[in-house]
Amino acid sequence: MQTRVLFFGKLKELAGGAEQSIEISSGSTIAELFDRFASQTPALAPYRSSVVASRNQEFAPWTTVLEPGDEIAFLPPVSGG
Amino acid sequence: MALSAHDDLILLVRDPIAADALVKHVRQADDGAVVTFDGCVRNQSHGRKTLYLEYEAYESMAFEKMREIAASLHTLFAIDSVAIAHRLGRLEIGETSVFIAVSAPHRKAAFEACRHAIDTLKKTVPIWKKEFFEDGAVWADGELPPVPAATPLAKRAS
Numbered sequence: 087m088q089t090r091v092l093f094f095g096k097l098k099e100l101a102g103g104a105e106q107s108i109e110i111s112s113g114s115t116i117a118e119l120f121d122r123f124a125s126q127t128p129a130l131a132p133y134r135s136s137v138v139a140s141r142n143q144e145f146a147p148w149t150t151v152l153e154p155g156d157e158i159a160f161l162p163p164v165s166g167g
Numbered sequence: 168m169a170l171s172a173h174d175d176l177i178l179l180v181r182d183p184i185a186a187d188a189l190v191k192h193v194r195q196a197d198d199g200a201v202v203t204f205d206g207c208v209r210n211q212s213h214g215r216k217t218l219y220l221e222y223e224a225y226e227s228m229a230f231e232k233m234r235e236i237a238a239s240l241h242t243l244f245a246i247d248s249v250a251i252a253h254r255l256g257r258l259e260i261g262e263t264s265v266f267i268a269v270s271a272p273h274r275k276a277a278f279e280a281c282r283h284a285i286d287t288l289k290k291t292v293p294i295w296k297k298e299f300f301e302d303g304a305v306w307a308d309g310e311l312p313p314v315p316a317a318t319p320l321a322k323r324a325s
Contacts, residue, residue, distance in 0.1 A: 094225055095295035096306045138314050140293070143228040147317040159225055159293075163309030166222065166229070166253060166294025167206050167265050167285060 087112050089119065089152055092159040097137065100129045110152065116141065117148035119158060137162055175237040178252040179230055184266045189250035193270040198247050200274035202281040206265035208258050212307070218299045222255045222264060225293040229253070232292045236284055244280040246271040251284060253294060264296075 089110055093101040101123060110119055116139045124131040139146050140159045152158070176192050178184075186205065194201050208220050237249040247270040254264050267284045271277035289310060296307040 092225065094223065094293065095297075136311060138312055140225075140228060143225075143231055145312055145314040147314055149317045159228070161225065161293050161312070162295065162306065163311045164290070164293055165296040165307040165309030166224070166292050167289040 087152070087154045090157050091119065091123070092157065094159065095162040095165075097130065097133060097160050097162050100133070101127055112152070112154070114152050115148065116146060116150045116152065116158060119152065120148070120160060123160075133162070173237070173241055174248050175234075176248075176250040176252075177230060177233045177237060178250075179224060179226055179233075180252060180254050181256045182254075184252045184254055184263045186263060186266045186268075189252055189266055189268045193248045193250050193268045195247060195270060197272060198270040199272050200277040201268055201270045202274070202277040203269075204265070204267040204281050204285045205263055206285065208260050208262050208264055210260045212298050212300075215300050217260065218301060219260065220258045220264070220299065221297045222253070222258065223295050223297075224253070224255055226255075229292050229294050233288065236287050236291070239287070240269065240280045240284060243283065244271070244276040245273070246276050246280045249280070249284065251288070253288075253292070255294070 089108055091106050098104045138161050141150055142157050190201055211217055233251050240246055240249050250268045252266045258264055267281055269277045269281040291312045298305055298307055
């Protein structure tokens with residue numbers, strides 16, 4: 087299934103864009119989705135432990151299973167304010 | 168711009184924040200206090216001279232998280248209403264990046280709620296700041312938002 091993925095902050099620069107669409111088998115988790123990007127773009131891999139994910143604009147654990155139509159985002163530590 | 172059930176005001180803006188309008192919005196006849204927080208762009212970071220900042224957000228999620236903060240203040244503190252505005256894009260030294268106004272019948276709740284609002288915003292709202300210096304730019308160190316533990320439902324789906 088096709089999944090829409092958003093990157094922000096430093097991750098956006100490393101991933102080479104703010105938004106990407108990726109084909110991933112149904113039943114995959116958010117962790118597996120990140121690993122897919124990290125294998126394509128090794129510079130992302132070291133950030134795995136300092137990133138949180140969101141699914142449909144709610145913070146989501148790495149074990150979350152993707153559903154068709156999900157909007158996933160990978161968020162570096164936030165620094166608003 | 169959005170008004171909630173409590174007449175709260177939540178804004179993500181690219182133009183300068185109209186702080187006076189936010190104060191006016193929350194200040195009603197039955198309030199005895201309005202406490203505000205004005206977060207502004209500092210001229211240095213860890214001893215390096217800052218030229219300007221750029222803020223970006225996951226806008227739809229940031230807006231929702233700011234709305235959640237305002238809603239939580241009503242359950243935690245005896246307040247009247249809340250206005251929270253965060254600015255995005257390029258900000259110059261001295262400009263306001265975030266402004267929070269909280270009104271309450273009594274000052275204690277207003278102080279505590281305003282403090283809670285900015286502390287929570289800095290931990291949970293997906294906004295990022297890039298600092299531009301004379302010799303380069305860096306994304307500011309931030310806080311990793313807390314993520315809820317995996318739910319039984321999520322596990323069952325696998």
